[in-house]
Amino acid sequence: xxxVTQIPAALSVPEGENLVLNCSFTDSAIYNLQWFRQDPxxxxxxxxxxxxxxxxxxxxRLNASLDKSSGRSTxxxxxxxxxxxxxxxCAVSSGNTGKLIFGQGTTLQVKP
Amino acid sequence: xxxxxxxPKFQVLKTGQSMTLQCxxxxxxxxxxxxxxxxxxxxxxxxxxxxxxxTDQGEVPNGYNVSRSTTExxxxxxxxxxxxxxxxxxxxxxxxxxxxxxxxxTFGAGSRLTVL
Numbered sequence: 001x002x003x004v005t006q007i008p009a010a011l012s013v014p015e016g017e018n019l020v021l022n023c024s025f026t027d028s029a030i031y032n033l034q035w036f037r038q039d040p041x042x043x044x045x046x047x048x049x050x051x052x053x054x055x056x057x058x059x060x061r062l063n064a065s066l067d068k069s070s071g072r073s074t075x076x077x078x079x080x081x082x083x084x085x086x087x088x089x090c091a092v093s094s095g096n097t098g099k100l101i102f103g104q105g106t107t108l109q110v111k112p
Numbered sequence: 113x114x115x116x117x118x119x120p121k122f123q124v125l126k127t128g129q130s131m132t133l134q135c136x137x138x139x140x141x142x143x144x145x146x147x148x149x150x151x152x153x154x155x156x157x158x159x160x161x162x163x164x165x166x167t168d169q170g171e172v173p174n175g176y177n178v179s180r181s182t183t184e185x186x187x188x189x190x191x192x193x194x195x196x197x198x199x200x201x202x203x204x205x206x207x208x209x210x211x212x213x214x215x216x217x218t219f220g221a222g223s224r225l226t227v228l
Contacts, residue, residue, distance in 0.1 A: 043202055044155075096208060098204065102147075102156075
């Protein structure tokens with residue numbers, strides 16, 4: 001059974017710092033991996049999707065990497081801002097569907 | 113575009129009552145799904161559908177029922193509410209296949225359910 005783990009559960013950094021969020025999964029036979037952002041009381045917003053054949057994806061200050069063989073993904077946030085404060089979730093899919101297995105998320109606080 | 117619309121946003125039920133959470137999308141997405149989010153447990157898949165007339169169970173389907181009579185709508189029914197079903201429920205949709213945007217889920221804003 002696929003399990004997805006995100007460590008740490010919470011992270012607090014000063015504004016301007018570069019930071020890395022970690023995601024690990026137990027079964028390397030994934031189809032894709034996605035990173036989402038969730039603001040308090042809101043739904044999830046997709047940030048990046050990495051296909052299993054890709055090593056990384058970039059969007060603005062965000063860069064997500066994927067190492068299938070080791071079962072790991074990282075989300076790199078450059079020059080963090082208070083507006084980046086949110087919970088970040090990673091999720092993996094085993095097929096060409098929308099069925100995802102989610103990690104528990106990392107709650108990020110960026111202090112001004 | 114409205115995206116994915118969920119109603120109601122908040123609901124309080126008594127144990128044993130039944131209700132339906134509504135989900136509608138206007139993006140012509142084939143795939144729709146329901147997740148529940150509980151503290152410390154992330155999101156867990158309840159039911160999903162790959163198209164009108166086709167539904168299947170996810171990780172935690174017990175106590176829930178779904179149907180998909182149209183592409184746009186995917187209601188979630190609680191048959192006899194229990195306190196263990198107190199949670200935040202999210203509906204999500206995506207297109208499938210090899211087209212741009214495939215498998216990128218669009219989520220609704222959530223429905224917070226409390227069962228007393």
